[in-house]
Amino acid sequence: MKKSELIVLLNEKAEQYNRTDFIETDPIQIPHRFSKKEDIEIAGFLTSVIAWGQRKTIINNALKLMELMDNAPHDFILNFKEKDLARFQGFVHRTFNYDDLLAFLNALQRIYRSEGGLENAIAESFKVDLQNPGTGWNTFKTNFFSGPHLVRSKKHLPDPLKGSAAKRMNMYLRWMIRSDEKGVDFGIWKTMSPAQLYLPLDVHTSRVARKLKLLSRKQDDWKAVVELTEKLRKLDPEDPVKYDFALFGLGAFEKY
Template identity: 40%
Template structure:
């Protein structure tokens, strides 16, 4: 994408609020759950199971949603659908359960190391939420992006983890969009949602960034909310800043609107399109 894109002014962005709010209401409803990887958080009653299953679901949310759901279900089946118990009691001999597992670039060795790291986190911090809270506090104290600290502390549990496994957990220091990690936090942080569970409270929803994928970015550029042409961390910041003009307390909810517009048969109504060439 080489053409220069037009950006809406702050006042013009605010005028989009009724339109985008309507799309949030249309998309963010219980029926959304059945066809989205978030369903794996809803499948459990225990909070720790929800957080761990959700982490794997979000980490593997790469590609078509139906395929992601099938692969996550396969992986959780290999843990007897008891993620907390399996991870807490994991021994290297249990890695044989992952033999034959594959999703995109995820291989059995990656799943083994992700489980070993999560086991160390649970043993040291007591819960996955407490680990996130530690990372958030350290990021705040050092004025660093949360996902930079998360990646750093996650792999500090097992520095010997292979480089290939490290690539499956985003790092804002490398200017990644951190889409899957912020998707996970959207599920876990946003409250009073028919889709997102809101079971972690170490940070407010106002601090969430948009989970930026190619489809959301395309709709955002068409609407004039995003002018950066690469889907990187700077694009995430630009788009989230625009969405905070619409709802500073809950900018990530507009992920539903942009997603919905992307899959709608009619797409964005012509009167709202500012950059038609991106569609």
């Protein structure tokens, strides 16, 4: 396929799938239930953490989490006491269980009480090494788990320095940072630019990217994320991750 034809295809598909009716079938519907910035980013973060497996199960368990937080995640995170955590007994999503959830809730409380919230904590982590954005997630993960936690809980945040594609966290950043008139992504974080984003690589986007000759690496790891995103930056330097809609739609819905 010629480059001109590729650009036309990807732009058409990005336009086709970057629409509000996409929201109702996607986990992004959970943060879309809120209007307050802090509610959106906390709901989005916890939803992205458990966003693997069947979409219906992801959405149902994320809704359950929001209900357990009285559908006011920011207020709950700021004010919960130890006695309030008993309500989460029995919560499980695949390998993410009650003990993992407690570690995440306690870390979020510390971040919102003393570090200015998730936007500030993640933005500060990404400033550590601007030449190697994979370091940003490593730094954030180290900070996030600086309080009490089980070793097992650390696997629920990615570490690109160990090869992770960081799919769910790159998806979360897309939700928070991208902004356009379509109304799917929120664009509520202004400390980082859409130009800095990296593609949320999964089985659908990687398969389509290889068929379109945008990705040569065989493994779905961080090196593949960087390779593919750099190719997409050449198509749109300011908003390369808008093509996540195109690649995912072609793979998941059209079986390209």
